[in-house]
Amino acid sequence: MVACPECAHQNIEGALLCAECGSMLQTSSKVAASTKHLNNTSGEVVAKATWGTARFGEDAIVTLRIRDVAEAIMLHPTRQTVLGRSDSDSPKQPDLDLTSMGGFEKGVSRLHAAISRSEDTLMLMDLGSVNGTYLNGQRLIPNQARVLRDGDEIRLGKLVAHIYFR
Numbered sequence: 789m790v791a792c793p794e795c796a797h798q799n800i801e802g803a804l805l806c807a808e809c810g811s812m813l814q815t816s817s818k819v820a821a822s823t824k825h826l827n828n829t830s831g832e833v834v835a836k837a838t839w840g841t842a843r844f845g846e847d848a849i850v851t852l853r854i855r856d857v858a859e860a861i862m863l864h865p866t867r868q869t870v871l872g873r874s875d876s877d878s879p880k881q882p883d884l885d886l887t888s889m890g891g892f893e894k895g896v897s898r899l900h901a902a903i904s905r906s907e908d909t910l911m912l913m914d915l916g917s918v919n920g921t922y923l924n925g926q927r928l929i930p931n932q933a934r935v936l937r938d939g940d941e942i943r944l945g946k947l948v949a950h951i952y953f954r
Contacts, residue, residue, distance in 0.1 A: 789801065790803060790813050792806035792808060792813060793813075794806065794935070795808050799813060804839075805839075812839065812842065839937055839939075840937040840938030840939035840940065840953070841937060841938050841953070842909055842910075842935050842936070842937045842938075843908050843909070844865075844905070844908055844909060844910045844936075844953055845908065845953075846908070848953050848954060849862055849863060849864050849953075849954050850862070850863040850864075850865055850903070850910070850951055850952070850953060850954075851863075851951075851952040851953075851954055852884075852949050852950075852951060852952075853949060853950045853952065854886075854889050854947065854948070854949040855947075855948040855949065856890070857889050857890075861884065863884065863903070865903050865904070865905045865910060866905065867904060867905060868902050868903070868904045868905075869883045869884060869902065869903045869904070870882045870883045870884070870899055870900075870901075870902050870915070871883070871884045871886060871896075871900050871901045871902065871903065871944060872884075872885070872886065872891070872896060872897055872898045872899045872900040872901070872915075873885060873886055873887045873891040873892060873896050873897070873898050873900075874887055874898075875898050878898055880898075880899060882898065882899060882900070886900075886944070886947060889947065890947060891944075891947060894944075894945050894946040894947040895918065895919035895944075895945025895946050895947075896917075896919075896944045896945050896947050897915070897916075897917040897918050897919065897944075897945070899915050899917075900914070900915060900917040900921065900944045900945070901913060901914050901915055901917065901921040901928075901942075901944055902915055903936065904933065909935060909936075910935070910936040910951075910953075911933035911934060911935060911936060912928065912933065912934050912936050912940075912942060913928070913931060913932065913933040913934070914928040914929070914930045914931070914932075915930070915931070916930045916931065917930070917944065917945070918945075919944075919945035919946070920943075920945065921942065921943070921944055922941075922942065922943040923936070923940060923941075923942055924940055924941055925941070925943075936951055937951075938951070938952055938953040939951070939952060
């Protein structure tokens with residue numbers, strides 16, 4: 789078993805990411821940046837995607853690129869940035885309103901998810917949304933934060949976005 793350096797969760801030998809919090813387990817400099825895979829049917833070489841950095845510098849900003857939306861959104865994450873849809877009847881409003889980006893049609897809840905900053909790391913947490921929050925295809929457990937990395941794909945309901953650190 790391998791202990792996670794972030795949350796101390798015991799993971800199986802050979803695991804690269806913590807099953808509990810998503811942190812990198814293997815920090816050896818000998819780990820290749822990408823692994824080549826052969827497509828068995830055509831012999832084509834395909835480079836496997838690599839994980840981006842989890843380090844988020846003090847003056848860094850987040851670029852959020854939402855699928856089918858031309859303009860990127862720049863965020864300066866504070867302690868907690870709530871993503872969702874605005875509703876004039878609700879006393880609580882999201883910090884980033886996704887209504888104009890198809891939020892309602894794509895199943896984004898009013899207070900769907902939060903990006904929070906903890907020192908030099910960003911975390912993503914589902915806030916009990918109806919249609920779920922996904923990080924790189926894995927559904928998040930509500931109210932349980934997961935580490936965000938540069939280049940990660942997040943999905944709020946059916947609204948898909950990529951996160952980039954700048």
